[in-house]
Amino acid sequence: MSELKFVGKSFKRKDGPDKVTGRALYSEDVKLPGILIGRVLRSPHPHARIVSIDTSRAKALPGVKAVITVEDTKGIKHGFVETPRYPADQEVLARGKVVHVGEELAAVAAVDSFTAQQALELINVEYEILPGVFDPEKAMDPEAPKIHPSHPKIADKEPFSNIGGKTECGWGDVEKGFAESDYVREDRYESQLRTHGYLEPHVTLAHWESDKLNIWTSSMGTFVKRAKLAKTLDLPYSSVRIHKTYVGGTFGGKIDLYSHEYCAARLSILTGRPVRIVASREEIFSAYRHSQPLIVEVKTGVKNDGTIVAQQLRVINNAGAYRGSGVVVVFLAWGFTMAPYRCPNLKYEGYSVYTNYTVRAPQRGHGCPKVRFAIESQLDMIAEALGIDPITIRLRNARQPSEDLPNGDNVHNGNLPECIRVAAEKSDLLKKYGEARKSPQTGHIRRGIGIGVSAYFGGSLIYPNSSGVMVKMNDDGSAIVLTGAIDVGQGAETVICQIVAEELAIGMEDVKIISSDTDTTPQDIGAWVSGMTYITGNAARQAAGNARAKLIQVASEQMNAPVEDLWVEDKAVFNRQNPQQRMTYDQVFAASVATHRGDTIIGEGFWRTMRDVPTHPSLATTKGRWTENYAFSAQVAEVEVDIETGEAKLVKALTVHDCGFPVNPALVKGQVDGQVSMAMGHAFMEEVITRNGYTLNPNWLDYRMPTIHNMAASEDADVITEEYRVGEPYRTKEVGEGLVSGILAAMANAVYDATGVRLYTTPFSPERILSGLKKLEPSKTTGVRDQQSPEVL
Amino acid sequence: MILYDFDYERPNTLQEATALLRQTEGKARLLAGGTDLLPNMRVQVLKPTMLISLGAITPRPPQAELDGSIRIDALTRLADLENSEFVRREIPMLAESAHVVGGNQIRQVATLGGNLCQETRCLYLNQEHDYQFTAPCYKRNGDCCYPFPGNKPGTCWSVYMSDTAPALIALSANVDIIGEAGVRTVPAETLFTGNSLEPLWLARTEIISSVVVPPIPTGFGWGYHKSTIRGGLEFAMANIAVALWLENDRKTCAGARIVVGAVSEGPLRALATEKSLVGQVLNADLLWKAADDASNEINPLPHHGFTRNYLNENIRVYLRRTLITAFERAYGMDA
Structure with missing residues (x-):
């Protein structure tokens, strides 16, 4: 086995030159003749019955080519989840009533933006206002306004209103566990509404031509888009083609079907002309999907040495006005609870509650940061109460390599204890921890350190479940890779190229990728279940290996040497027994065509996670396998807090992660830094401010994402637990979204370490920190002279 | 669009x-x-x-007048102001206040006159009203106020957020205004009406042509701070401009200006506190008390998600720090 030349190396991104020179084509850059501008009419009310919609004046306006309402659709529903328990629940345009501000009621296609805007203003909608409900716990009240009926399976047993779904599971006996515990505590944590912050807005161009619907849309998975568009339009999949475009960021917010995508398609079918709809940033903030604010109530019982005996969680998700991914988050919150630490007795229940907010989407981490913020904060509080340090209590409970999980999964080589040990050592946490809270301190800045731990899944069984890849050899020995994988900025194309280059022993420049086009590339899972490097990557490895085997077979016949003696290097097959004997790929290709009845050497590969598991786990009970790839991480944050103003910032982050094997270390590092930055926004800055379902800060100015100047020093270290061997399946793990979690918890714990203020709600705003400080020591923030005053004073 | x-x-x-x-x-x-x-x-x-x-x-470059005052063309780009060696040397507080506006791309095109003439801001106001807040508020010639529904008709509490205005007021600057009758000169602080519906005493036919900063007194020190969440690309939570000037003994306060912006319909001066400082031999306790007094004088409007309570605290702390910085500079510790 030769040394690795491509995999494990920090190759430059394949898409880099296109993007930095402005050549990359995004959906809005695609120009077609005769294009019409589409616009969507949105609800001005959070909850109202639609008495009537009159589009006649809009239709009569010169320049307007089509106007649609729900009456112009087939009435086929769609949903983020479509299972027997949770069937599709959302129409593409509102029917009968609107349930959130900004809900789509109608769409127009016109010759220009000006006319489209006028057309929207000419649509007359009569509403009967209904009472709205925005707080999930209030929405659960039996007397609350009913947005939708509670799920029938829950309504039978529980009196709550507006329950979209529930996950309930556990093991052992928590009551017994709490009784046997030496120390039990119960806390409640809450999180704010955050958005994804992708720079490219939602953009869709649809063109119906010759009985074929061509779509260019900013997405995270073209095959999911095809499935949902074809379904709602009642077209065969073969009539819908989603083209590849570059994507300007998604972070979870561009999966599932969006109403504007359907509207662009339907308007194009009706007019026979291309129709483009671009969402404004304000629409994205006030009408599109955000992350899901969770209330997490945790009760934990431990032995005196910190060993967790029992844990009980009640999670309530403010899930917005349709089911969205709300029921998935309350399932995942269970997984993110149980994965890092052993817990012999667990009781978990998670409610997904309808409120009159916009529908929710996954966001990088999909519930994990909120769950880890809760559990890791509480674990530090427990450790302090028991007189144990934050490292010891985590090592005491961390799952060991090869451990079986209660759901039937196995940790395999995952090594959380090693992540924790390395993090403790590299950050010198135990030496620094508690320093700021020792008196006396001078000045108004306090520095604190904290740790958080997390685990994330890498790939699960969600449609379309598997990835296929084809590798076509060219007659000059280079290769074309056909993959459905979509590069949303994470570097999928670069990673796949590295794998194919490695397996075929050709250069990176010899590999050309054709990707994410539903008509020309094989089906792919898409960039949304944290499994692309593992699943699509293994399919690419297999496809390239398959082509290599064909090359070797032909060469073996030509060279009259046994296949076992032949191997590949530098675009050639050679005889290991006699390295002088070799055939270049172009020679082999020619020989294959000549002697194998024209075989042009095409390799095929396919991969699926948990290959022998029939389907995904139950969202309601968690029964079934979840994943075969657990990525673990321990992250340390150092923060500075101004104790007079409550202003806090992250100054240093350390991420120690077990990503299995880094195929491209620079891309891994990019993911780490991006997640630290995103978690910093979660911790200190970002919040979609709402009032009664209306959004108050629908712009980049008033929704404050961190800038490059806010970014803290971010270091990382891999705990390598896997190997890559050419020709063999490999196991890489998730590294693209789980790392927003431990660091968030670490920041909460570091703020506590700096100030003694324990925060239960994100973001850790200056006001929250200052109010916590005032409760601790009312004199400290108002009466003490700054010790750094000049001598002259 | x-x-x-x-x-x-x-x-x-x-x-x-x-x-x-x-x-x-x-x-x-x-x-x-x-x-x-x-x-x-x-x-x-x-x-x-x-x-x-x-x-x-084309704006004329900043220049010293015969009487020692400095004239700045209202069309001067904020970037030119913050990067002008002359301005940084002679009126560093103005350079600093220009530097903290928006981001570099904004400052490359935004002008000093435009910064003074900016509209007041409010979360409800500064967004499209296609389907949110469709009924116009007082500021949009309607008849409601979204953030303060109890407001008297015609009362708008959007806030004026210029970063340069408090600095100019602290510097006792004047503005030249060209109108039908020629040029009139008024102190910068008298530009503000205190009414967010029409925040400036400026007729729609008038143009601010230049800003004139009078000669800086001897023994002068300044402090400036813009409170934000992320430190850039942001309007202020509050901005504070402080000027102190000392008698020849370098201890006794000869004059003071304390201005707080971004928390009201226009910049606010803590006049009583300013007055109380004059003639006092300054020390830390006194400046500490002055900061408390000034923050009690300033009554911030809650805005952009910040509560009145927190704004008071933030202003109090940064008044302390800017007053001490100003005194250090006046004393000559900050060479």
């Missing part, structure tokens, strides 16, 4: 611009950097029938 039609003119002189303003009966707006005007047109807070671009007029 600005979805309505308007006219556009590009005069060569301010006189021509004022003539155009008169012709359009005040329904036109001046376009300098456009960083405040154009977003306001997009969300239709402003709907001028004509834009009068001042792009053809």
Whole structure:
């Protein structure tokens, strides 16, 4: 086995030159003749019955080519989840009533933006206002306004209103566990509404031509888009083609079907002309999907040495006005609870509650940061109460390599204890921890350190479940890779190229990728279940290996040497027994065509996670396998807090992660830094401010994402637990979204370490920190002279 | 996208611009950097029938007058102000206040005059009203107030957020205004009406042509701070400009100006506190007390998600720090 030349190396991104020179084509850059501008009419009310919609004046306006309402659709529903328990629940345009501000009621296609805007203003909608409900716990009240009926399976047993779904599971006996515990505590944590912050807005161009619907849309998975568009339009999949475009960021917010995508398609079918709809940033903030604010109530019982005996969680998700991914988050919150630490007795229940907010989407981490913020904060509080340090209590409970999980999964080589040990050592946490809270301190800045731990899944069984890849050899020995994988900025194309280059022993420049086009590339899972490097990557490895085997077979016949003696290097097959004997790929290709009845050497590969598991786990009970790839991480944050103003910032982050094997270390590092930055926004800055379902800060100015100047020093270290061997399946793990979690918890714990203020709600705003400080020591923030005053004073 | 039609003119002189303003009966707006005007047109807070671009007029560079005052053309880009060695040396507080505006791209086009003439801001106001907040508020000539529903009719509590205005007031600057009757000169602080519906005492046919900063007194020190969440690309939570000048003993306060912006309809001065400092031998306790007194004098409007309570605290702490910095500079510790 030769040394690795491509995999494990920090190759430059394949898409880099296109993007930095402005050549990359995004959906809005695609120009077609005769294009019409589409616009969507949105609800001005959070909850109202639609008495009537009159589009006649809009239709009569010169320049307007089509106007649609729900009456112009087939009435086929769609949903983020479509299972027997949770069937599709959302129409593409509102029917009968609107349930959130900004809900789509109608769409127009016109010759220009000006006319489209006028057309929207000419649509007359009569509403009967209904009472709205925005707080999930209030929405659960039996007397609350009913947005939708509670799920029938829950309504039978529980009196709550507006329950979209529930996950309930556990093991052992928590009551017994709490009784046997030496120390039990119960806390409640809450999180704010955050958005994804992708720079490219939602953009869709649809063109119906010759009985074929061509779509260019900013997405995270073209095959999911095809499935949902074809379904709602009642077209065969073969009539819908989603083209590849570059994507300007998604972070979870561009999966599932969006109403504007359907509207662009339907308007194009009706007019026979291309129709483009671009969402404004304000629409994205006030009408599109955000992350899901969770209330997490945790009760934990431990032995005196910190060993967790029992844990009980009640999670309530403010899930917005349709089911969205709300029921998935309350399932995942269970997984993110149980994965890092052993817990012999667990009781978990998670409610997904309808409120009159916009529908929710996954966001990088999909519930994990909120769950880890809760559990890791509480674990530090427990450790302090028991007189144990934050490292010891985590090592005491961390799952060991090869451990079986209660759901039937196995940790395999995952090594959380090693992540924790390395993090403790590299950050010198135990030496620094508690320093700021020792008196006396001078000045108004306090520095604190904290740790958080997390685990994330890498790939699960969600449609379309598997990835296929084809590798076509060219007659000059280079290769074309056909993959459905979509590069949303994470570097999928670069990673796949590295794998194919490695397996075929050709250069990176010899590999050309054709990707994410539903008509020309094989089906792919898409960039949304944290499994692309593992699943699509293994399919690419297999496809390239398959082509290599064909090359070797032909060469073996030509060279009259046994296949076992032949191997590949530098675009050639050679005889290991006699390295002088070799055939270049172009020679082999020619020989294959000549002697194998024209075989042009095409390799095929396919991969699926948990290959022998029939389907995904139950969202309601968690029964079934979840994943075969657990990525673990321990992250340390150092923060500075101004104790007079409550202003806090992250100054240093350390991420120690077990990503299995880094195929491209620079891309891994990019993911780490991006997640630290995103978690910093979660911790200190970002919040979609709402009032009664209306959004108050629908712009980049008033929704404050961190800038490059806010970014803290971010270091990382891999705990390598896997190997890559050419020709063999490999196991890489998730590294693209789980790392927003431990660091968030670490920041909460570091703020506590700096100030003694324990925060239960994100973001850790200056006001929250200052109010916590005032409760601790009312004199400290108002009466003490700054010790750094000049001598002259 | 600005979805309505308007006219556009590009005069060569301010006189021509004022003539155009008169012709359009005040329904036109001046376009300098456009960083405040154009977003306001997009969300239709402003709907001028004509834009009068001042792009053809080249600003004169900042220059010292015979009496030692410094004249700055209102069309001076904020970037030119913050990067001017002359301004940084002579009136560093103004350079600093220009430096903290927006981000570099904004400052490359935004002008000092435009920064002074910016519209007041409110979360409800500064967004499109296609389906959110469709009923116009007082500021949009309607009859409601979203953030303060109990407000008396016609009372708007949007806040004036210029970062340079508090610095100019602390510097006792004057502004020259060109109008029909010629040029009038007024102190910068008298520009503000205290009414967010029409925040400036400036007729629609008038143009601020320049800002004049009077000679800096001896023994002068300044402090400036802009409170934000992320330190850039952001309007202020509050901004604070403090000027102190000392007698020849370098201890006794000869004069003080304490200005807090971004928390009200216009910049606020802590006049009583300023007065109480004059004639006092300054020390830390006194400045500490002055900060408390000044923050009690300032009554901030809750805005952009910040509570009155927290704004009070933030202002109090940064008044302390800016007053101490100003005193250090006046004393000469900050060479």
